[in-house]
Amino acid sequence: xxxxxxxxxxxxxxxxxxxxxxxxxxxxxxxxxxxxxxxxxxxxxxxxxxxxxxxxxxxxxxxxxxxxxxxxxxxxxxxxxxxxxxxxxxxxxxxxxxxxxxxxxxxxxxxxxxxxxxxxxxxxxxxxxxxxxxxxxxxxxxxxxxxxxxxxxxxxxxxxxxxxxxxxxxxxxxxxxxxxxxxxxxxxxxxxxxxxxxxxxxxxxxxxxxxxxxxxxxxxxxxxxxxxxxxxxxxxxxxxxxxxxxxxxxxxxxxxxxxxxxxxxxxxxxxxxxxxxxxxxxxxxxxxxxxxxxxxxxxxxxxxxxxxxxxxxxxxxxxxxxxxxxxxxxxxxxxxxxxxxxxxxxxxxxxxxxxxxxxxxxxxxxxxxxxxxxxxxxx
Numbered sequence: 001x002x003x004x005x006x007x008x009x010x011x012x013x014x015x016x017x018x019x020x021x022x023x024x025x026x027x028x029x030x031x032x033x034x035x036x037x038x039x040x041x042x043x044x045x046x047x048x049x050x051x052x053x054x055x056x057x058x059x060x061x062x063x064x065x066x067x068x069x070x071x072x073x074x075x076x077x078x079x080x081x082x083x084x085x086x087x088x089x090x091x092x093x094x095x096x097x098x099x100x101x102x103x104x105x106x107x108x109x110x111x112x113x114x115x116x117x118x119x120x121x122x123x124x125x126x127x128x129x130x131x132x133x134x135x136x137x138x139x140x141x142x143x144x145x146x147x148x149x150x151x152x153x154x155x156x157x158x159x160x161x162x163x164x165x166x167x168x169x170x171x172x173x174x175x176x177x178x179x180x181x182x183x184x185x186x187x188x189x190x191x192x193x194x195x196x197x198x199x200x201x202x203x204x205x206x207x208x209x210x211x212x213x214x215x216x217x218x219x220x221x222x223x224x225x226x227x228x229x230x231x232x233x234x235x236x237x238x239x240x241x242x243x244x245x246x247x248x249x250x251x252x253x254x255x256x257x258x259x260x261x262x263x264x265x266x267x268x269x270x271x272x273x274x275x276x277x278x279x280x281x282x283x284x285x286x287x288x289x290x291x292x293x294x295x296x297x298x299x300x301x302x303x304x305x306x307x308x309x310x311x312x313x314x315x316x317x318x319x320x321x322x323x324x325x326x327x328x329x330x331x332x333x334x335x336x337x338x339x340x341x342x343x344x345x346x347x348x349x350x351x352x353x354x355x356x357x358x359x360x361x362x363x364x365x366x367x368x369x370x371x372x373x374x375x376x377x378x379x
Contacts, residue, residue, distance in 0.1 A: 002126055003041060003042070003069075004127075004284075005071050005073065005126075007286065008286055009043060009073070009287040010287065011043070012054040014030075014290035014301070017030050020238050020239050021291045027057055031058075031061040032061070034058055042070065045116075046078075047075065047078075048076075048078035052116075067122060072125050075128070076112040076113055076116060076129075077132050078091040078093060079099055079112075081112070083096065083099055089350065090165075093136075093350055094109070095140065095143065103142070105142045105143050106145060108146075109146040110146070110153075114155070124157065125156040126157050127156060129162040129186070130160070130161045131164075132163065132165055132351070135348060138161075138175060147159050147183065159183050159184060159185055163187075163188070168337030168338035168339045168374075169338055170337070170368065171370065171374070172340055175359060177208075177211060178209075181211065185211070185212065186284075186285075187206065187213055188287075189202060189216070190215070190216055192218045192219070192224070193224075193276045193325045193329040194220045194254060194329040194331060195329070198337060201368055204366060207281045212283075213282045215277045215285070215287070216287050216289075217288075218273050218274055218277055218286045219273065219288035219291070220251060221247070222289070222291045223251045225269070225307075226270070227298060228293070229252075235294065254329055261321050261324070265317065271307060271310060271312075274286040290305055291304070333376055338351045339351070341375070355370055355374075
């Protein structure tokens, strides 16, 4: 019997090999980390990671497993076949008009998905996500017709969307639910106890449209793995080195206030973060980044997987505890958001664009005032 996403999951961005977090694992250790089993049965990849290399490593990890024993989630959206890498922004989205017209979207999606499946060594995905779409990806019927054709062809059982790579896209995502909600089974968002905003703003729309949620960045840059220290040094190029100064110290202070709740339920701090996410409506799957920190005394990444595997499927936190954790971790207005946001000025980019009157009105229908709820707070 095929599986839908389970309450915990592994992502190929873990292990520092394809995304720069901590020490990179070698292929064999990474494949072992990612191999789904009775402890964690869902695994995610994206074709753009390592320009297909993440698919291949995961394919090695899946070798010999019963196909119905695990849930496999893929993602396509960045064109590394014809597009040229644009520095830190990565490869362009396949919807970039420099690459193709709307009439060609479906053919690209088919080619990219079939290539990913070939690297993975399987015939189908359980869920295919539209990865980091630009504005066209949220609004173009041609994109969603192309995705629907892949589902109808049996290349995937479910469809969804994964906004990113940074935080935001709130109104765009809700609009996408309204336009194409009959096709969207799952959505991936950023949500964790130190980053409730703005992900929490899409929860009512997900509930109304019957969309289940996968949450990422559950570990908040590794902080909930409980092995970062004040003054932590990060290697050059580590994604966390771009966070604002003092984020580790501020986060540790808040973790200390949450720790009694974790101890009350015999949870690790990672377990607390996952449980907090799962306590929210429509959140069905949590996928933290498993990071191998440097140094001889660092917690092994395999131990972090074991902590993830120990997370109870049933929510053990009370409503009062969920609210208390949210209050401690409140980050409202802490950053400039991607997608349609009131602060944006200038020509549209691949990950930011103007806030239109139509999107502002959509927000108000869902109780979101963009000028108040989507704007970075004054320093």
